[in-house]
Amino acid sequence: MRAKHLAICLVTSVLAILSMAPMAAASPVLTESGWKVLPGSTVTGNSTGFVRFEGEFPVICNYASWTGGTLTSNSGTQFKGEIQATSFRVGGSGTNTDCTSSLGDTAVTLSRNLCYETRNYFNETDTVVLSGCGGSVTFTLNFTNMAGYFGLVQCKYTASSIRGGFITNSKATFNFESQGLARSEEGSFLCPSGYRFYADFDLTRFSGSLTLDIS
Numbered sequence: 001m002r003a004k005h006l007a008i009c010l011v012t013s014v015l016a017i018l019s020m021a022p023m024a025a026a027s028p029v030l031t032e033s034g035w036k037v038l039p040g041s042t043v044t045g046n047s048t049g050f051v052r053f054e055g056e057f058p059v060i061c062n063y064a065s066w067t068g069g070t071l072t073s074n075s076g077t078q079f080k081g082e083i084q085a086t087s088f089r090v091g092g093s094g095t096n097t098d099c100t101s102s103l104g105d106t107a108v109t110l111s112r113n114l115c116y117e118t119r120n121y122f123n124e125t126d127t128v129v130l131s132g133c134g135g136s137v138t139f140t141l142n143f144t145n146m147a148g149y150f151g152l153v154q155c156k157y158t159a160s161s162i163r164g165g166f167i168t169n170s171k172a173t174f175n176f177e178s179q180g181l182a183r184s185e186e187g188s189f190l191c192p193s194g195y196r197f198y199a200d201f202d203l204t205r206f207s208g209s210l211t212l213d214i215s
Contacts (some may be wrong), residue, residue, distance in 0.1 A: 027120065028079060028118045028214045030079045030203065030215075031212065036074060038071070039074055040070065040071065041071045043071045043203055043205065044068075044204045044205065045065060045083070045201045047063050047200060051090060052197075052199070053141070053195040053197060054197075054198060056192050057192050059099050060099060061099035063089075063090070064201070065089050066083045067087045067089075069082065069084065070082050073117075078117060078119070078120070080118075081116050082113055082114070085109075088110045090108040090109070095144070098144060104144060106141050106144065107144060108141055109140045114131070118166070126166055126168060127163060127164070127165060127166075128164045129163055130164070137159045137160075139181060139197075141156075141157065142154050155183065155192070156186050157184065157195055159180060159197075163179065167214070168215070169214070169215060171202065172212040173201065173203070174201045174203070176198060176199050179196060179198075180194065
Protein backbone atom coordinates (compact mmCIF):
# COMPACT_ATOMS: atom_id res chain seq x y z
CA MET A 1 0.00 0.00 0.00
CA ARG A 2 2.83 2.39 0.90
CA ALA A 3 4.56 1.71 -2.44
CA LYS A 4 1.31 2.33 -4.28
CA HIS A 5 0.81 5.60 -2.42
CA LEU A 6 4.35 6.73 -3.28
CA ALA A 7 3.80 5.85 -6.93
CA ILE A 8 0.61 7.91 -7.07
CA CYS A 9 2.41 10.88 -5.48
CA LEU A 10 5.25 10.55 -7.96
CA VAL A 11 2.93 10.49 -10.97
CA THR A 12 1.00 13.48 -9.58
CA SER A 13 4.22 15.44 -9.12
CA VAL A 14 5.43 14.68 -12.66
CA LEU A 15 2.10 15.74 -14.16
CA ALA A 16 2.20 18.96 -12.16
CA ILE A 17 5.70 19.76 -13.43
CA LEU A 18 4.73 18.99 -17.02
CA SER A 19 1.65 21.18 -16.76
CA MET A 20 3.71 24.06 -15.41
CA ALA A 21 6.47 23.93 -18.05
CA PRO A 22 4.53 25.47 -20.96
CA MET A 23 3.26 28.25 -18.66
CA ALA A 24 6.79 29.16 -17.64
CA ALA A 25 7.87 29.32 -21.28
CA ALA A 26 4.94 31.56 -22.11
CA SER A 27 5.24 33.99 -19.20
CA PRO A 28 7.36 36.99 -20.25
CA VAL A 29 8.81 39.17 -17.49
CA LEU A 30 10.75 42.36 -18.23
CA THR A 31 14.00 42.21 -16.27
CA GLU A 32 17.08 44.33 -15.61
CA SER A 33 20.28 42.43 -14.76
CA GLY A 34 18.14 39.49 -13.64
CA TRP A 35 15.77 41.57 -11.50
CA LYS A 36 12.13 42.24 -12.33
CA VAL A 37 11.57 45.83 -13.51
CA LEU A 38 9.03 47.52 -11.26
CA PRO A 39 5.85 49.08 -12.68
CA GLY A 40 6.20 52.84 -12.81
CA SER A 41 9.82 52.60 -13.98
CA THR A 42 10.94 54.61 -16.98
CA VAL A 43 11.52 52.37 -19.99
CA THR A 44 13.02 53.94 -23.10
CA GLY A 45 13.55 52.50 -26.56
CA ASN A 46 15.94 52.59 -29.49
CA SER A 47 15.65 51.13 -32.97
CA THR A 48 18.31 48.57 -33.88
CA GLY A 49 18.43 49.52 -37.56
CA PHE A 50 16.46 51.32 -40.23
CA VAL A 51 12.79 52.12 -39.68
CA ARG A 52 10.96 51.62 -42.97
CA PHE A 53 7.60 52.56 -44.38
CA GLU A 54 7.40 50.35 -47.46
CA GLY A 55 5.06 51.11 -50.34
CA GLU A 56 4.96 52.68 -53.78
CA PHE A 57 7.15 55.50 -52.46
CA PRO A 58 9.19 54.00 -49.57
CA VAL A 59 10.22 56.20 -46.64
CA ILE A 60 13.51 55.25 -44.98
CA CYS A 61 14.53 56.46 -41.52
CA ASN A 62 17.94 55.83 -39.98
CA TYR A 63 16.69 55.62 -36.41
CA ALA A 64 13.79 56.00 -34.01
CA SER A 65 13.78 56.31 -30.24
CA TRP A 66 11.71 57.44 -27.28
CA THR A 67 12.78 58.81 -23.91
CA GLY A 68 9.36 59.19 -22.29
CA GLY A 69 8.07 55.72 -21.59
CA THR A 70 6.60 54.08 -18.49
CA LEU A 71 6.21 50.42 -17.60
CA THR A 72 2.62 50.18 -16.38
CA SER A 73 2.46 46.45 -15.54
CA ASN A 74 4.90 43.55 -15.13
CA SER A 75 2.78 40.80 -13.61
CA GLY A 76 4.91 37.77 -14.46
CA THR A 77 2.61 36.59 -17.22
CA GLN A 78 2.48 39.84 -19.19
CA PHE A 79 4.01 43.29 -19.23
CA LYS A 80 2.61 46.57 -20.51
CA GLY A 81 3.91 50.08 -21.08
CA GLU A 82 3.10 53.48 -22.53
CA ILE A 83 5.21 55.62 -24.88
CA GLN A 84 4.79 59.40 -24.87
CA ALA A 85 4.24 60.65 -28.42
CA THR A 86 6.06 63.90 -27.66
CA SER A 87 9.25 61.97 -26.81
CA PHE A 88 9.17 59.75 -29.92
CA ARG A 89 11.91 60.81 -32.35
CA VAL A 90 12.40 59.55 -35.89
CA GLY A 91 15.28 60.74 -38.04
CA GLY A 92 17.23 60.10 -41.19
CA SER A 93 19.80 61.48 -43.59
CA GLY A 94 17.59 64.19 -45.08
CA THR A 95 17.55 67.92 -44.36
CA ASN A 96 17.10 68.67 -40.65
CA THR A 97 17.59 64.91 -40.02
CA ASP A 98 14.33 64.12 -41.82
CA CYS A 99 13.75 60.66 -43.26
CA THR A 100 14.18 60.23 -46.99
CA SER A 101 11.98 59.04 -49.85
CA SER A 102 11.69 59.36 -53.61
CA LEU A 103 9.11 62.09 -52.91
CA GLY A 104 11.66 64.11 -50.96
CA ASP A 105 12.57 64.61 -47.31
CA THR A 106 9.93 63.34 -44.91
CA ALA A 107 9.39 64.22 -41.25
CA VAL A 108 7.72 61.41 -39.27
CA THR A 109 5.85 61.94 -36.00
CA LEU A 110 3.36 60.13 -33.79
CA SER A 111 -0.08 61.68 -33.45
CA ARG A 112 -0.87 60.10 -30.07
CA ASN A 113 0.71 58.02 -27.32
CA LEU A 114 1.41 54.35 -27.93
CA CYS A 115 0.64 51.51 -25.52
CA TYR A 116 2.27 48.10 -25.79
CA GLU A 117 1.36 44.81 -24.18
CA THR A 118 2.73 41.31 -24.53
CA ARG A 119 0.40 38.45 -25.30
CA ASN A 120 0.79 34.70 -24.91
CA TYR A 121 -2.51 33.25 -26.04
CA PHE A 122 -2.84 30.01 -27.97
CA ASN A 123 -2.49 31.78 -31.33
CA GLU A 124 -0.33 34.72 -30.22
CA THR A 125 2.72 33.26 -28.49
CA ASP A 126 5.52 35.77 -27.86
CA THR A 127 3.47 38.55 -29.40
CA VAL A 128 3.53 42.27 -28.65
CA VAL A 129 0.65 44.55 -29.63
CA LEU A 130 0.97 48.30 -30.13
CA SER A 131 -2.17 50.41 -29.87
CA GLY A 132 -3.04 54.06 -29.60
CA CYS A 133 -3.89 53.69 -25.90
CA GLY A 134 -7.59 53.33 -26.57
CA GLY A 135 -7.42 54.59 -30.15
CA SER A 136 -5.63 53.82 -33.38
CA VAL A 137 -1.90 53.96 -34.08
CA THR A 138 -1.35 57.05 -36.24
CA PHE A 139 1.86 58.13 -37.94
CA THR A 140 2.03 61.56 -39.58
CA LEU A 141 4.34 61.78 -42.60
CA ASN A 142 5.14 65.33 -43.63
CA PHE A 143 6.62 65.39 -47.13
CA THR A 144 8.40 68.72 -46.82
CA ASN A 145 8.55 69.42 -50.56
CA MET A 146 6.74 66.59 -52.29
CA ALA A 147 8.44 65.68 -55.57
CA GLY A 148 9.98 69.15 -55.61
CA TYR A 149 6.74 70.73 -56.84
CA PHE A 150 3.92 70.55 -54.30
CA GLY A 151 5.54 72.00 -51.18
CA LEU A 152 4.59 70.60 -47.79
CA VAL A 153 2.11 67.74 -47.97
CA GLN A 154 0.90 66.14 -44.74
CA CYS A 155 -0.25 62.52 -44.81
CA LYS A 156 -1.60 60.38 -41.97
CA TYR A 157 -1.52 56.61 -41.83
CA THR A 158 -3.37 54.53 -39.26
CA ALA A 159 -3.91 51.01 -37.97
CA SER A 160 -6.17 49.81 -35.19
CA SER A 161 -3.12 48.00 -33.79
CA ILE A 162 0.33 46.82 -34.86
CA ARG A 163 1.53 43.34 -33.99
CA GLY A 164 5.10 42.22 -33.53
CA GLY A 165 7.16 39.56 -31.83
CA PHE A 166 9.90 39.02 -29.26
CA ILE A 167 12.10 36.19 -28.01
CA THR A 168 11.75 35.00 -24.42
CA ASN A 169 14.99 34.50 -22.47
CA SER A 170 16.77 37.04 -24.64
CA LYS A 171 17.28 40.78 -24.75
CA ALA A 172 14.08 42.81 -24.86
CA THR A 173 13.64 43.52 -28.57
CA PHE A 174 10.31 44.05 -30.29
CA ASN A 175 10.25 43.08 -33.99
CA PHE A 176 7.65 44.56 -36.33
CA GLU A 177 7.43 43.36 -39.93
CA SER A 178 5.06 44.24 -42.76
CA GLN A 179 2.39 45.86 -40.57
CA GLY A 180 -0.24 47.59 -42.71
CA LEU A 181 -0.95 51.31 -42.35
CA ALA A 182 -3.91 52.73 -44.26
CA ARG A 183 -4.12 56.31 -45.51
CA SER A 184 -6.34 58.49 -43.36
CA GLU A 185 -9.11 60.53 -44.96
CA GLU A 186 -7.54 63.59 -43.31
CA GLY A 187 -4.59 63.48 -45.71
CA SER A 188 -4.16 65.18 -49.07
CA PHE A 189 -5.21 63.42 -52.27
CA LEU A 190 -1.50 63.52 -53.14
CA CYS A 191 -0.66 61.13 -50.30
CA PRO A 192 0.48 57.62 -51.23
CA SER A 193 -2.26 55.05 -50.70
CA GLY A 194 -0.67 53.16 -47.81
CA TYR A 195 2.45 51.74 -46.23
CA ARG A 196 3.78 48.68 -44.45
CA PHE A 197 5.75 49.32 -41.27
CA TYR A 198 9.07 47.63 -40.43
CA ALA A 199 11.13 48.28 -37.28
CA ASP A 200 13.01 46.60 -34.45
CA PHE A 201 13.22 48.28 -31.03
CA ASP A 202 15.33 47.47 -27.98
CA LEU A 203 13.68 48.28 -24.65
CA THR A 204 16.22 50.14 -22.53
CA ARG A 205 16.80 52.09 -19.34
CA PHE A 206 18.65 55.35 -18.80
CA SER A 207 18.03 56.62 -22.35
CA GLY A 208 19.54 53.58 -24.01
CA SER A 209 22.61 52.91 -21.88
CA LEU A 210 21.20 49.62 -20.52
CA THR A 211 19.27 47.10 -22.62
CA LEU A 212 16.63 45.11 -20.74
CA ASP A 213 15.80 41.41 -21.04
CA ILE A 214 12.66 39.32 -21.39
CA SER A 215 12.80 36.30 -19.07
